[in-house]
Structures are given as structure tokens and as C-alpha cells.
Amino acid sequence: MSEQDLNAQNIENEESVEQVEAEEVEAEEVEAAEGTVETGEDRIAELEKELKATKELVASQQDSVLRGKAEVENMRRRVSQDVEKAHKFALNKFANELLPVVDNLERALAAADKESEHTKAMVEGVEMTLNSMLSALEKSGVTPINPKGETFNPELHQAMTMIEVPGAEPNSVIDVMQKGFELNGRLLRPAMVVVAKGNGVDTNA
Missing domain, CATH: 1.20.5 (Single alpha-helices involved in coiled-coils or other helix-helix interfaces)
Structure with a gap:
């Protein structure tokens, strides 16, 4: 083999080695790129998981805040009602x-x-x-209950006796022995009354 042929073969071998090395480098770069893509996808999935957990936490805290606000509002309303009742009565x-x-x-x-x-x-x-x-x-706020002529009401009147009265409506109050009184709509004392005889009246009411 001539020297020229040897040189040509060496050059060809060198080119083959360079090509192999280039292919190896390219393969490594592709592998690295694929690894980077996989790492990026994992990171995105992790971030999405963290975002979901954060949203759930925020929603939970908002719910807690709304419940706390409702409880405070209910407490304020109850206190206001208690104060109003205390003033009234x-x-x-x-x-x-x-x-x-x-x-x-x-x-x-x-x-x-x-x-x-x-x-x-x-x-x-x-x-x-x-x-x-x-x-x-x-x-x-104290008002009298003077039910003469009205229908007997066991919630406001106390029947002391019942008598027959010609022409009187049964269960009507024909006389008031003692007036009753209310305080802002709440019964302080029932009126003691005489009731015309009729059905359904309990003198012990």
C-alpha cells in the first residue's frame, strides 16, 4: 500500500471517529433534553399540586371566616335582643x-x-x-286589661265564677272583679272576671 493510500485511510478513519463522537454527543444531548423535559413535567405537576392545595386552603379559610362572621352577627343580634328585653321588662x-x-x-x-x-x-x-x-x-308600657263585654280569653283572664245571665253571650265576660295589666305586651296579671255560663270555660284557667 502506498503512502498516499495510508494517508487517505487515516483520514477516513479519523472522520469515522469524529462522526461516532459527534453521534455520541448528539445522543447525550438528546438524552439530556429528554431528561430536562421529564424534569420540567414533574415540576409542573408538583406546582399544580401545590396550587390545588393552596386553593383548597384559601377556600377553607374563607369558609371559616364566613362562619365566624355569621356567628358574630348572631351573637350581636342575641345580645341586642337581650338588651331590648331587659329595657322593656x-x-x-x-x-x-x-x-x-x-x-x-x-x-x-x-x-x-x-x-x-x-x-x-x-x-x-x-x-x-x-x-x-x-x-x-x-x-x-303598662296597660290595663278591662275585658267587660269581651269573649273570655284564658290567656288574659282568670274566671272567678260563672253565672247564668239572660241575654248574655255564653263565655262572655259580664263583670270584672279586678283589672289585669300587661307590660309591653307581656302579661303582668290576668283580669279576674265573672263569665256568663257556656261550654268550654274552665274557672281554674
């Missing part, structure tokens, strides 16, 4: 203490001789005192 005991005074003044007027000149001034004084007392009670 703070006079309950005091009003009950005054009712016997009203009863006594009314009894005094009923027993007084209104025609006598000797007692006229006293009767007028008692009437003025009674009216002032009733006016003061009414301003505080």
Missing part, C-alpha cells in the same frame, strides 16, 4: 308592686260617696292620684 317587678296601689285607689273611689259635699274634694284628689298613677304606668 326592667319595670316588671316595680310595676307589679304598684298594681295593688291602683286597686286600692279604685276601691276607694268605688266606695266613696260622690254626691256628698264633705267628701267631694277627697274624691277628686283620689281620682287625680289614680289618673296620674295610670298615666305614669302607661308611659312605662
